Amino acid sequence: MRGMADVVVVGNGAVGLSVAVEIARRAPELKISVIGPAERARAASVAAGAMLNCFGEVTTHTRRHPVSEARFAVARAALDLWPRWLAALEEDVGEASASAVRASWSDGTFVIMSSSSGRIAGENFEAMCATAAELGEPHELVAPEQVDGLAPRLGHRPLRVLHLRREGAVDGRALVAALERAACERGVERVPATVRSLLRASGGAVSGVELEDGRRVAAGAVVLAAGVAGGALADQVLPPGAVPPMLHGTGLAVTVKRVNTGPRGPHVIRTPNRAGTCGLHVVPLAGEDEQYIGATNVITFGPATGFAPHPSRRSTSARPWRPTTGWWRSSTDGHACSTPSRPAPTGRS
Numbered sequence: 307m308r309g310m311a312d313v314v315v316v317g318n319g320a321v322g323l324s325v326a327v328e329i330a331r332r333a334p335e336l337k338i339s340v341i342g343p344a345e346r347a348r349a350a351s352v353a354a355g356a357m358l359n360c361f362g363e364v365t366t367h368t369r370r371h372p373v374s375e376a377r378f379a380v381a382r383a384a385l386d387l388w389p390r391w392l393a394a395l396e397e398d399v400g401e402a403s404a405s406a407v408r409a410s411w412s413d414g415t416f417v418i419m420s421s422s423s424g425r426i427a428g429e430n431f432e433a434m435c436a437t438a439a440e441l442g443e444p445h446e447l448v449a450p451e452q453v454d455g456l457a458p459r460l461g462h463r464p465l466r467v468l469h470l471r472r473e474g475a476v477d478g479r480a481l482v483a484a485l486e487r488a489a490c491e492r493g494v495e496r497v498p499a500t501v502r503s504l505l506r507a508s509g510g511a512v513s514g515v516e517l518e519d520g521r522r523v524a525a526g527a528v529v530l531a532a533g534v535a536g537g538a539l540a541d542q543v544l545p546p547g548a549v550p551p552m553l554h555g556t557g558l559a560v561t562v563k564r565v566n567t568g569p570r571g572p573h574v575i576r577t578p579n580r581a582g583t584c585g586l587h588v589v590p591l592a593g594e595d596e597q598y599i600g601a602t603n604v605i606t607f608g609p610a611t612g613f614a615p616h617p618s619r620r621s622t623s624a625r626p627w628r629p630t631t632g633w634w635r636s637s638t639d640g641h642a643c644s645t646p647s648r649p650a651p652t653g654r655s
């Protein structure tokens with residue numbers, strides 16, 4: 307064995323880092339290690355639009371099955387917890403480091419049903435309104451003219467606009483950077499490596515992990531938070547079917563800086579979910595007048611083909627459009643306890 311930790315967290319995305327930070331808050335005496343590759347290729351947390359939508363994701367199917375009802379309940383609980391969670395994160399990382407997260411923390415979503423919305427989007431819009439009314443979620447139907455940053459083309463004008471006051475977004479890249487910083491401040495060790503397998507003691511319990519380079523780390527407890535890779539790791543130690551399959555979701559998005567279009571709104575503007583994928587969404591980012599536009603989510607059992615991580619640098623030119631795939635590369639090195647700069651998007655431009 308090369309190392310020993312009380313808790314090893316496998317995966318350095320938003321979930322792994324959040325779990326590590328929270329354990330460190332509750333039990334500062336524990337030695338906690340977060341293991342994950344520094345570049346975070348294929349990580350969802352740094353590719354996401356990171357909308358904090360619960361009612362904004364309701365469809366006609368949401369409340370039809372106990373499983374989707376349970377997922378909805380988790381989303382509702384998360385909606386209540388986010389403000390407190392972000393406030394605690396700010397306390398951990400300090401005013402200056404928290405500013406990027408706070409700058410991107412938008413408090414409100416406008417869901418648009420326009421003259422070009424299809425039948426499914428229309429039905430989901432109605433389901434959203436009905437669910438918000440039934441469960442007492444603060445919401446109102448507003449006039450399209452009240453939505454800052456909304457300038458529809460003729461022929462695509464909104465028919466109805468639902469304002470969900472409590473649902474906004476965070477900048478996923480800024481959030482992960484802040485979580486890295488919080489982990490560092492709380493003494494969580496970050497190991498830039500990939501876990502190859504889980505180790506088991508003679509009784510069968512998981513006793514540590516083996517890394518790709520052959521190093522082994524013994525652990526009192528191992529937390530799997532490796533995103534889509536988590537399923538294959540769990541399969542090493544759990545009977546088939548013990549946990550639901552982890553599916554890959556690949557999205558295409560662009561980050562843009564608004565030029566000659568007037569200021570962006572401070573909130574999320576989106577359409578309802580439709581046909582198993584998310585609606586079109588425009589999300590403010592931490593940078594001035596920067597925003598994220600996404601629409602797709604292609605679900606597959608294995609990694610989607612046709613996309614490749616491309617380590618390009620963030621564009622500094624005045625070009626307003628910067629196409630990116632869902633792949634991002636983090637600039638954090640996994641060791642230094644200084645606030646990392648915002649990760650650079652990768653993409654095929």
Ligand SMILES: Cc1cc2nc3c(=O)[nH]c(=O)nc-3n(C[C@H](O)[C@H](O)[C@H](O)COP(=O)(O)OP(=O)(O)OC[C@H]3O[C@@H](n4cnc5c(N)ncnc54)[C@H](O)[C@@H]3O)c2cc1C
Nearest residue numbers: 317319320321342349350351354356357501532533535557
């Ligand atoms: C394009 C896109 C848009 C999205 N938009 C939203 C949204 O608007 N709102 C929302 O709530 N959710 C959204 N999501 C979903 C959300 O991003 C994810 O649910 C969330 O980020 C998952 O976090 P995670 O930490 O579990 O996984 P990840 O962020 O994928 O992190 C897993 C980490 O584990 C590492 N890892 C993998 N294998 C190993 C290994 N063997 N050993 C060590 N480390 C390993 C990876 O490198 C990665 O860094 C979106 C997802 C995508 C892809």
